[in-house]
Amino acid sequence: MADPIKQFELVHLVPLKIGGADFGFTNSALHMFIAVGVTAAFLLLTTTGRNLVPGRLQSMAELSYEFIAGTVRQAAGTEGMKFFPLVFSIFMFVLFGNLIGMIPGAFTVTSHIIVTAALALLVITTVIIYGIMKHGTHWFALFAPAGLPKAILPVIVVIEVISFLSRPISLSLRLFGNMTAGHIALKVFAGFAVAMVGAGAVGIAGATLPIFMITALTAFEFLVAVLQAYVFTILTCIYLNDALHPGHH
Amino acid sequence: MVEDGKRQGSDQGPPTEADLDARRRALESKLAAYEQQRTSGTAPVGQAAVEPSGLVKxxxxxxxxxxxxxxxALIGWxxxxxxxxxxxxxxxxxxxxxxxxxxxxxxxAQRANRGG
Structure with a gap:
């Protein structure tokens, strides 16, 4: 049976070492470039016409814009729109990274926790830097919810700080976990099918069961791919809201 | 779809100034409503209510x-x-x-119950 973890292996396409650090071009980097390229091509090509009444493709590009703009406005208010470029880039990168990973044989960029953690740290760093820039020390009021009795305040502040630090962890863990678990499940069922076919006529009949399962799981994985990109985006917006309005939450 | 009926009705002759004026006003109030909704951010456009499955939750x-x-654990360590x-x-x-x-x-969970 094929190793279900092998699909996540990094392969150096162009090895390159600078001063002992590894700067090689891997299959992961290649698929990141593909995701960015596909996103750019999709948005640029579909909007070249700029028709007042959009065609199907232009409408797709406009819908993705409207959808994310609506999400940002709802979670972070109209002021949050200054983060729209960041949020939209993250959404498109995660979405296309997930969807390209669904092509058989392709590498799933978001199945490596270092990639999702880098995205989450980018978001949380933006929140901290912008929050302190805009509100100064008032921003730290985020950690002390108003209207609490003095006696339990120290405990709550510690918990709030840990909770804040746990956000990039949960953000990256969720995307990574979903993508990795889904792809392993697909590979495991596919492995069952292959192993059963090897067992003769009865095995071939039995192999239809895992193949049904693979079909259902593939559809589910497409749902997860889109939904996780959305969840990552909406949580990004909620966290950015803390940078804009500390104290309301 | 009311406008469709009106347009068909006025197909007999060229639209009068009053007709056009009424249409402009209707469009204006629609745009104002849209703009209001856009800036207040209460009901975003194209926000389909996705009810996530149990596994996703x-x-x-x-x-x-x-x-x-x-x-x-990390902080403690x-x-x-x-x-x-x-x-x-x-x-x-x-x-x-x-x-x-x-x-x-x-x-x-509170956020989910509020529908956010």
Missing amino acids: LFRFSADFVSGVIAG LVDRFAGTRPWGLIVFLLLGFATGIYNLVKS
């Missing part, structure tokens, strides 16, 4: 809980490493991490 909430515990208080930092912060996990869970 499980992943969402479990990540909230687990991340609290991991963050607590770092405190022990730099303050040399092994094993007390890990014990205290792991317990606080559990509390944080539950706290995160309750907060995101």
Whole structure:
């Protein structure tokens, strides 16, 4: 049976070492470039016409814009729109990274926790830097919810700080976990099918069961791919809201 | 779809100035309503209500809980490493991490109930 973890292996396409650090071009980097390229091509090509009444493709590009703009406005208010470029880039990168990973044989960029953690740290760093820039020390009021009795305040502040630090962890863990678990499940069922076919006529009949399962799981994985990109985006917006309005939450 | 009927009705002759004026006003009020909705952010456009399946919810909430515990453990480990208080930092912060996990869970459950 094929190793279900092998699909996540990094392969150096162009090895390159600078001063002992590894700067090689891997299959992961290649698929990141593909995701960015596909996103750019999709948005640029579909909007070249700029028709007042959009065609199907232009409408797709406009819908993705409207959808994310609506999400940002709802979670972070109209002021949050200054983060729209960041949020939209993250959404498109995660979405296309997930969807390209669904092509058989392709590498799933978001199945490596270092990639999702880098995205989450980018978001949380933006929140901290912008929050302190805009509100100064008032921003730290985020950690002390108003209207609490003095006696339990120290405990709550510690918990709030840990909770804040746990956000990039949960953000990256969720995307990574979903993508990795889904792809392993697909590979495991596919492995069952292959192993059963090897067992003769009865095995071939039995192999239809895992193949049904693979079909259902593939559809589910497409749902997860889109939904996780959305969840990552909406949580990004909620966290950015803390940078804009500390104290309301 | 009322406008469609009106347009067909006025197909007999060229539209009068009053006709056009009424249409302009209708468009203006529609645009104003849209703009109001856009800036207030109460009901965003194209926001389809996606009801996530049970498995998706499980992943969402479990990540909230687990991340609290991991963050607590990480902080405890770092405190022990730099303050040399092994094993007390890990014990205290792991317990606080559990509390944080539950706290995160309750907060995101409240958010889910508000429909956000």
